[in-house]
Amino acid sequence: MGVQPQDPTPPATPGVSRRTAIRMIAVGSAGVAAGVGLTAVVARRDRGAARPRFFFSPREEATLAAFCEQLIPGDDVPGAVEAGVIDFIDLQLVGPHSRFQGLYRAGILSLQNTSLRLHGLPFEDLDGPVQTELVSRVEKGSCPADLWGDPSASAFFGVVLDHTRQGFYGSPRHGGNRGYASYRMMGLAYPNLIGQNRYPAERG
Amino acid sequence: MPLPRVNVVVVGAGAGGGVVAKELAEAGLTVVLMERGDWPHYDRHNDDELVSQRSPALGNPYGPDDARYRRVVVNPGGSTSVVLPSEGAYSNNAGCVGGGTVSCGAMAWRYMPQDFRMRSTYGAVEGSTLEDWPLGYDDLEPYYEKAEYEFGVAGDYSENPFGAPRRRPFPMPAFPYNREGRQVVEATRRLGLHPFPIPMLRNSVPYNGRPACIHMRSCVGFACPVDAKSGSQNTVIPRALATGNCELRTGCVVAEIKVDDRGRARAVRYFDPEGRGWEQECDLVVVSASATETARLLLNSKSKLFPNGAGNNHDWVGRNFQGHGYTGAFGISEGEVYEEAGPGATVAICDYNHGNPGLVGGGMLANEFIVLPYSFCDVRPPGEPRWGKAHKDFQRRYYKRIMRLYGPVQEIPNFSARVEVDPAVRDAWGIPVCRLSGGRHPYDQKLGEFMSANAERILKEMGATRTWRGRFGTGLSGGQHQAGTCRMGNDPATSVTNRFGQVHGIDNLFVADASLHVTNGGFNPVLTIMALAYWVSGHIASGWKGGGFR
Incomplete structure (x- = not known):
């Protein structure tokens, strides 16, 4: 993983x-x-x-990519990273989501420090199951209190989860959902052409 | 240079304002229709779920925008947050020509007769301002009919024994049931309930020069690419403009109604698209800006006789803010129920709107609109993991197997749910913004649980292999169904306007939108907003003496 x-x-x-x-x-x-x-x-x-990249440093990106891939992992269908979720978040952070810049900058640092303290390794270098366990702790907010301030661990998790979903399931025009990966996974005809469903052959 | 004086300024080109502009322009009055937003264009945002009026993760396609608008929300603990229009707590409806009618789901409900006399039907509810309307269903019936014919509604009430009496049939035949809808019909009939097709502001056949619906899956939250959805932007507003008596000013933000020292509205102060300030003098003002923005405008309009805002000498402007708690239940079907035919909601029951033993009110239940992939992430049974492989598996396994029965629960109004203006925070034009505070009446939870249990029972009858109930929060309700903040009534001490939407004490100032609603029914409110606007307009036109009002 x-x-x-x-x-x-x-x-x-x-x-x-x-x-x-x-x-x-x-x-x-x-x-x-x-x-x-x-x-x-x-x-x-x-x-x-x-x-x-418009916002993330290489280090930040490596950590966030590993985190997002935990949220929507790849299998026979692309996961978050392959579907372009990091591209989406990076682009939106200099657009409609610019108010979350501080949350990402501080939250990723807290995540990195948590991983180093608990496991002695950067988050992205942990084994898959260890990453999963740490993501769970971030979700529940059960992380070393001195490493998390604003945002709290659970607040950071909530925002990243929401943005990961947006990048994975939203329109490809925003940088994510590359190749309509999620639509194909869910069996939705795409692109959603005007009037396509008036013709039986095109029915999803 | 002062602007030429006109007879009427209408503020807001949505469901209410569009009707008022058309009716008064046709009656021969000169009208300026002010709209803060722009004309809607399908092509700018097409089927983008992240820029949808229903899930505006990256902004509202049909306004208002995040750059210039703000609101303040008072949290339960007393702290405050500044929120953006794309955030849920903002309680947004829309800001464009057509208002919410451009992108709404287009359910076209008439309220039931009991909905206009909740207090006399059910008695007082502790901690509530539950009251009867100062008008009844029979007063409004001709205007409901006019709305159905001038906008265009498809429906058939022949199998709805709870439908309010009507003189004429719907102007268009009902839409057929979809795959899920047919299962709902069979199951509800077995349970002794009464399913029927949802009336829709949407063309089932070509009507009024617009084509029939082509069933896009991206319908609710979006504009229609072929204009089959009947909104004020493609019906009454073009007709208002065609009279030659109505001028539509888009991108114009109204800051204040100027009320003179004798208590007459004499002008509105507004900003044009370039941010320049103007005063438009007029004989009368009609405010149709939505329950939040209408209240804000009145509160921001202070004068000698109304130092706390127009019509607010008894502190009722902005009170009784309400919307609809939405709840019901979900079920997983044995096989696929998804059908690539939007908008997806086709069948409803009104068995639970009234007459529920021991309960005050109730609500309508319907099968739901198609839920798009991002929003589907939140369709989960309690305790289901939110991420990881389990999340992904749920998305691909169950997207086409989810059944849902949901509906609006009639809310019990309360005085402390309110819209004020914030003392500090201002929008891009320097106008004090809405400050929202309070929450739902606790009774709403009781009704919600009742409705969810009913929905779950039907889903089980439909053969769902797994079911779970929805619920709504205890916080403030508003959003697209926002209502109640300028209550109409006969007593000036406990209401803001009289039964014709005329503000108490300011004879030439009217309200024509859901702000007037004393209670909000167990239904989507848009057709009632339209009918009320016809009612208010009819009163204004009949009292018009050519150059003055009364």
């Missing part, structure tokens, strides 16, 4: 530095330059290479 996070190094997208890409996202669709920048980002994704 161990997880190998994707290459955690934020890539220098050709011609577009990470900082520039953030700025371009921030200004939205204004101007041609933004269009070029976003095209470059999309092109990288299509090649299946590591994604550019």
